[in-house]
Amino acid sequence: MIHFPAQRRGPLSALSLRLAAALGLVFAVVAAVYLGREGYRDVNEDGLTLLDCFYYAVVSLSTTGYGDITPAAPSARLVNVLFITPARVIFLIILVGTTLEVLTEQYRTGRRLSRWRRAVKDHVIICGYGTKGRSAVSALMENGLDRSRIVVVERSATALRQATSAGLVAIEGSATRSSVLNEAHVKNAKAVIIATDSDDASVLVALTVRQLTAGQVRIIAAAREAENAPLLKQSGAHHVIVSSATAGRLLGLSTSAPPLIDVVEDLLTPGQGMALAMRSAERDEVGRSPRELESLVIALVRRGKVVTLADRAGAVIETGDMLVHVRDDRPQSATTA
Numbered sequence: 253m254i255h256f257p258a259q260r261r262g263p264l265s266a267l268s269l270r271l272a273a274a275l276g277l278v279f280a281v282v283a284a285v286y287l288g289r290e291g292y293r294d295v296n297e298d299g300l301t302l303l304d305c306f307y308y309a310v311v312s313l314s315t316t317g318y319g320d321i322t323p324a325a326p327s328a329r330l331v332n333v334l335f336i337t338p339a340r341v342i343f344l345i346i347l348v349g350t351t352l353e354v355l356t357e358q359y360r361t362g363r364r365l366s367r368w369r370r371a372v373k374d375h376v377i378i379c380g381y382g383t384k385g386r387s388a389v390s391a392l393m394e395n396g397l398d399r400s401r402i403v404v405v406e407r408s409a410t411a412l413r414q415a416t417s418a419g420l421v422a423i424e425g426s427a428t429r430s431s432v433l434n435e436a437h438v439k440n441a442k443a444v445i446i447a448t449d450s451d452d453a454s455v456l457v458a459l460t461v462r463q464l465t466a467g468q469v470r471i472i473a474a475a476r477e478a479e480n481a482p483l484l485k486q487s488g489a490h491h492v493i494v495s496s497a498t499a500g501r502l503l504g505l506s507t508s509a510p511p512l513i514d515v516v517e518d519l520l521t522p523g524q525g526m527a528l529a530m531r532s533a534e535r536d537e538v539g540r541s542p543r544e545l546e547s548l549v550i551a552l553v554r555r556g557k558v559v560t561l562a563d564r565a566g567a568v569i570e571t572g573d574m575l576v577h578v579r580d581d582r583p584q585s586a587t588t589a
Contacts, residue, residue, distance in 0.1 A: 253425070254422075274347070277313065278309050282306050285300070285305045285308055291326075291327050292308070293322055293323075294322075313339060313343040369437070375440070376443050377438060378404045378405065379457050380449065381412075381415050385447040388447055389402055389404075403422075405432060423435050428460055433460060433461060434464070441469050444469055444471050446461075447474050454475065455484055459488060467488060470491075471491075472489065472493070473491070474495055475494050475495065477494070478497045526578050529579045530553065530577070531574065533571070533574070537575075538573075541568060542561055547577045549576065550578065554570065554574075
């Protein structure tokens with residue numbers, strides 16, 4: 253099941269409001285009839301009880317009108333003209349409006365789903381919307397990827413609500429199932445990020461994605477344990493990030509070289525100061541040393557492989573190189589202050 257980003261007010265909320273309004277009208281008519289019950293006549297000639305008033309209100313507002321209870325006194329007829337008849341019209345408007353709104357919402361959802369299926373392409377699929385998945389989404393949007401090109405695959409109802417509340421399209425189901433990944437149009441995806449809670453599930457997801465895409469879609473997976481990283485790569489993951497090992501290294505650095513932790517946090521936290529970025533080498537930069545550029549270049553990406561500046565191959569920029577550099581990520585107001 254595909255869940256689209258949450259709207260301001262859903263059909264269930266609108267239906268509840270209309271139902272409350274309809275019930276309010278019923279109770280208002282009951283009160284009016286009960287207060288003026290002496291002016292009404294029923295076929296039994298024994299007066300109106302509270303139940304009779306409810307009965308009369310319901311059959312009147314629903315335009316059934318059996319005629320077994322009728323307004324006989326002028327005051328009762330005046331109440332019918334000035335209050336009960338307009339209430340009947342409003343009651344019908346509420347009922348018809350609710351039906352039309354539900355049908356319209358179903359039609360809009362169907363059209364929205366059709367448009368999305370036709371347009372979805374070169375998107376990024378996030379398998380798992382936990383802490384890692386949410387951080388991956390934030391990083392993607394910080395680097396300019398529109399939220400409409402991000403699709404979340406998740407089983408948890410809570411995580412699905414969080415994803416749609418964040419303006420993302422979410423697909424309910426397990427990413428280990430081919431049918432769910434096909435719903436996400438995995439064959440047309442740009443990349444698949446596997447951020448599940450267990451390495452076993454990550455391996456199954458990687459295998460399924462590789463089988464469906466024949467290895468044509470880039471797979472990035474997170475592993476909790478370093479010993480499972482080779483297995484994920486064998487399963488089809490192009491890149492594997494070991495979360496426990498990375499956290500352990502940072503913990504070690506916090507003891508031996510505390511300032512390095514501040515630098516790493518600065519690089520990984522958006523809007524704090526420094527941020528890692530990558531761009532294509534410009535024409536006038538080809539043939540020059542990366543150290544001569546105004547921006548702080550720390551590595552080159554050449555034909556899909558990382559070339560460090562310490563390597564002899566990294567001494568000169570070549571055509572087609574991608575430059576990994578450190579950019580100023582502070583807000584514009586902070587830089588101009």
